[in-house]
Amino acid sequence: MLSRYGIFCGVIEHKSFTRTAEKLGYSQSAVSQAVRALELETETVLIDRRKDGITLTPDGEQYLPYFQQIHQAEQNLERKEQEMKGLKNSVVRIGTFTSVSRIFLPGLMMEFKKEHPDIRFILQQGEYTSIARWVEEGSVDFGFANAEAVNNLHTQILYRDEMVAVLPKGHRLAKKEIVSLKDLETEPFILLDEGEYSVPEQAFQRRGLHPRIEYKVYDDYSILAMIRQRLGVSILYRRVLEGFGADLVIRPVKEQMERPVALVFRNWDTMPYAARKFASYVQMKVEAGDQRVF
The missing domain is CATH 3.40.190.10 (Periplasmic binding protein-like II)
Structure with missing residues (x-):
């Protein structure tokens, strides 16, 4: 619905209360009331109403550019609201x-x-x-x-992600169905860099264990490549291994860990x-x- 500023701009554009009402689908009285409300707000007469048509009064000419700016801003706001609701260009x-x-x-x-x-x-x-x-x-x-x-x-x-031990093929721990943190403590360990909070490090510390952390790597898939080169073992999230576990040995960890x-x-x-x-x-x-x- 147009504000009184928009209606006023429409009246000036169409030079008629009647044509403006038809264009907007409003009653002529509604258009007249909107203009009158604007005149009451500004405490002046904005439109000179004559039998042969309408013209702006001197005060109306002074106010018109400001009303047009407000009307344009309202249109821009409406378009933005529609854009946001439709998620366009977001x-x-x-x-x-x-x-x-x-x-x-x-x-x-x-x-x-x-x-x-x-x-x-x-x-x-x-x-x-x-x-x-x-x-x-x-x-x-x-x-x-x-x-x-x-x-x-x-x-x-949203969900919980289990951690598992990842070993190179032929590793001595590959014979075990389940490995423990104690089993991994003495192995060269490749730690996934999780920032200030590391799930495996917390698990080792809680049990008084001190793993041989020889590498700390941010990228999970770099760790998998390093394990394949027999640079060490690691504990990684099971989801990361989906489709990437070939040529590796994956075993559950006795001390269950998850994030x-x-x-x-x-x-x-x-x-x-x-x-x-x-x-x-x-x-x-x-x-x-x-x-x-x-």
Whole structure:
């Protein structure tokens, strides 16, 4: 619905109350009332009403450019609101880590874009500490992280990711069906860099064990390549190994370890509309147990 500023601009454009009412689908009295309300607001007569038509009064000529600017701003605001509701030309910025961006997100983004083809995604890779910082700073709209590694942010746990031991073929521990942290303590260990909070390191420390950490590597798949070259052993998340476990020995760990993977955000209500819409879509798919997600 047009404001009185828009109606006034329409009357001046069409030079008639009647034609303006017809164009807008309003009654002529509604158009007249809107103009009259504007005259009461400005405490002056804006339009000279004559039998042969209407003209602006000197005061009306002074006010018209300002009314046009307000009307244009209102139109721009309306277009933006429609754009946001339709998710047109919107960008969703997500902080994420390897297994989420490789396994969890692609199918969700593909399905979401079927409904909203104009939306764009920016995935910023990092570890939990940096992802939490990006969310706090607002450089990403929301993120995914280990819920236990995040403070001062809202988290909603989506799923739990189990950790397993990864060994090179022919390794002495490959004969065991289950390995323990004590078994791994003396092996050259390749630690996945998870930032300030490491699930395997926490597990070793709780049991008073001191692994031989010879490498600390951010990328899961670099670790797999290093294990294949017999540079050491590691403990990695089972999801990371899907499709990449060939030529490796994977064993459960006696001391079960897992990370609660969570949606991480600062303030749901102030999150950009497109990001909030996609985050809600992710939550819905997880709650529904969609097999394309898992």
